[in-house]
Amino acid sequence: MELQVKSADRNLLLEISGELDHHGARNALREVEQAIDAALPKKLVMDLSGVTFMDSSGIALILRTQQKMQLLDGSMLVCNVPAQARRVLDAAGISRLVTIR
Amino acid sequence: MRTRASNEAVVEFPSRSSNEGFARAAAACFASQMDPTLNELEDIKTAVSEAVTNAIVHAYPDSIGKVVLKLRICPGNVLELTVKDHGRGIPDVDKARQPMYTTGGEERSGMGFTIMESFMDQLTVRSVPGKGTSVVMRKRLAPRMKQGK
Numbered sequence A: 001m002e003l004q005v006k007s008a009d010r011n012l013l014l015e016i017s018g019e020l021d022h023h024g025a026r027n028a029l030r031e032v033e034q035a036i037d038a039a040l041p042k043k044l045v046m047d048l049s050g051v052t053f054m055d056s057s058g059i060a061l062i063l064r065t066q067q068k069m070q071l072l073d074g075s076m077l078v079c080n081v082p083a084q085a086r087r088v089l090d091a092a093g094i095s096r097l098v099t100i101r
Numbered sequence B: 001m002r003t004r005a006s007n008e009a010v011v012e013f014p015s016r017s018s019n020e021g022f023a024r025a026a027a028a029c030f031a032s033q034m035d036p037t038l039n040e041l042e043d044i045k046t047a048v049s050e051a052v053t054n055a056i057v058h059a060y061p062d063s064i065g066k067v068v069l070k071l072r073i074c075p076g077n078v079l080e081l082t083v084k085d086h087g088r089g090i091p092d093v094d095k096a097r098q099p100m101y102t103t104g105g106e107e108r109s110g111m112g113f114t115i116m117e118s119f120m121d122q123l124t125v126r127s128v129p130g131k132g133t134s135v136v137m138r139k140r141l142a143p144r145m146k147q148g149k
Helices: A028-039 A056-071 A083-091 B019-034 B038-059 B112-119
Strands: A002-008 A011-020 A043-054 A075-079 B007-014 B066-074 B078-085 B122-128 B132-140
Touching: A002 A028, A011 A028, A011 A056, A028 A056, A043 A056, A043 A083, A043 B038, A056 A075, A056 A083, A056 B038, A083 B038, A083 B112, B007 B019, B019 B038, B019 B066, B019 B078, B038 B066, B038 B078, B038 B112, B038 B132, B112 B122, B112 B132
Parallel strands: A011 A043, A043 A075
Antiparallel strands: A002 A011, B007 B066, B066 B078, B078 B132, B122 B132
C-alpha cells in the first residue's frame, strides 16, 4: 500500500494505492494522522482509485480518518472507489456513515 | 456431515501479516478451476483475507503460530474454505460476530465476520478458548456453460 499526500489551502488529498489489507495498512493510520496534524485541513478527500484490493482494514482506516476530521470540525469525502472495495464498503453499510462519491 | 470433495488442497503458513496476500492468492488460484466470475473470485479473496487476518491478529496476538487454509470443491459447485489456527480462541463467538465489535484496537473495524457472512453463503465458527478457532465458509458458484469435457 502507498499513500500520497497533497495539501493546499487547508484541503488535504490522500491518494491510496495498492493492497489495503491488514498488512498493507499497518502504518497507514499513523501516516494519515500525521498528514492531518500537519495540514489541519477543513476538507479531506481520500482517493481510492489506485486500490487493487481492500478488506475491513480499509473500513477501519476510513472510519478513524473520519473521526479525526470530525474532531477538527472538518469534512471528509471518499472518492473513486474501485468495484471490489465498493462491495466491501456496501456490505458493511459504510455509506450511511461516510460520504462516498 | 462431511461431504466428499472432488478436489482439495491444504496450505499451511506462519501467522505473519505478509501471508494475508499469499492466502488470498492461493485461494483464488485453487478456485479458478471452478471457472468463477470475477465478482465471485473477489468475494472469495475478501472472505479469506478477513478470516486469515483474524487468525493473525487475534489467535496469535504476541507470537507467531500456524495457520491452515483448507480448500475443497464439494458437490453442487460449492467451494468450501476452512481457516484454522491453534491460538488463543474466542471466548464468545456470538459477540465476536456482531458488527462493529472488536478487541483489536483502532486499526480494526469489527466488520470482518460481517463481510465473511455477506460474501459467502454459509459461515460456521467453532472456537475453544486456549485451543484455537476454525472458520468454515461455503460458497456456491454460479454454474457456467461447459464447453467440451
